[in-house]
Amino acid sequence: EVQVVESGGGLVQPGGSLRLSCAASGFTFSDFWMHWVRQAPGKGLVWVSRIAIDESSTTYADSVKGRFTISRDNAKNTLYLQMNSLRAEDTAVYYCARGADGCFDSWGQGTLVTVSS
Amino acid sequence: EIVLTQSPGTLSLSPGERATLSCRASQSVSSTYLAWYQQKPGQAPRLLIYGASSRATGIPDRFSGSGSGTDFTLSISRLEPEDFAVYYCQQYGTSPQVTFGQGTRLDIK
Numbered sequence: 001e002v003q004v005v006e007s008g009g010g011l012v013q014p015g016g017s018l019r020l021s022c023a024a025s026g027f028t029f030s031d032f033w034m035h036w037v038r039q040a041p042g043k044g045l046v047w048v049s050r051i052a053i054d055e056s057s058t059t060y061a062d063s064v065k066g067r068f069t070i071s072r073d074n075a076k077n078t079l080y081l082q083m084n085s086l087r088a089e090d091t092a093v094y095y096c097a098r099g100a101d102g103c104f105d106s107w108g109q110g111t112l113v114t115v116s117s
Numbered sequence: 118e119i120v121l122t123q124s125p126g127t128l129s130l131s132p133g134e135r136a137t138l139s140c141r142a143s144q145s146v147s148s149t150y151l152a153w154y155q156q157k158p159g160q161a162p163r164l165l166i167y168g169a170s171s172r173a174t175g176i177p178d179r180f181s182g183s184g185s186g187t188d189f190t191l192s193i194s195r196l197e198p199e200d201f202a203v204y205y206c207q208q209y210g211t212s213p214q215v216t217f218g219q220g221t222r223l224d225i226k
Binding site: 035044045046047050059061062095100101102103104105106107108109110 | 149154162173217
């Protein structure tokens with residue numbers, strides 16, 4: 001069974017940092033682009049970042065460019081999101097999603113990041 | 118950036134009725150990269166339709182997608198109680214940005 005499980009969320013002060021992880025299982029992780037998508041409380045889905053199968057390409061939403069870094073460890077079947085200089089508007093549930101033919105075919109349950117003093 | 122506008126914002130229907138949800142793009146989108154998701158409260162989104170009209174694995178055939186260019190539609194032929202949820206369209210085109218519509222909430226009337 002394809003599964004992705006996020007972890008690492010929590011409460012952080014504005015300007016702080018947090019690293020999210022996404023553990024993948026049930027598929028060949030190194031064959032798929034991976035993405036982060038977030039959802040602020042009561043709001044819609046917003047794409048955050050994506051990474052190529054071999055880390056050769058990474059792309060970010062303008063709202064997080066220069067503050068967030070996506071990476072992956074194919075040996076550990078794990079995706080990461082390093083989030084620095086966090087702002088209140090970064091408060092959201094962060095989902096890890098598997099990319100497939102222009103869509104996201106498997107999602108984790110999400111991890112909540114709250115940025116507040 | 119391609120903006121996706123979904124309508125209506127909220128749709129109130131009864132079980133057994135047909136639902137038609139619209140997704141309009143600010144510029145032409147490749148049909149290959151237009152998808153629809155369902156999200157229930159407290160749950161992750163679930164892929165319903167990809168490539169504008171292909172059903173994802175395990176999705177009932179009462180769900181169908183259509184459209185091209187800038188206008189896309191998700192139809193649910195006979196609403197079941199479990200279909201009441203929020204639906205999002207999403208595009209993944211030539212721009213490096215991926216965008217979602219703002220969502221349509223499907224409520225029980």
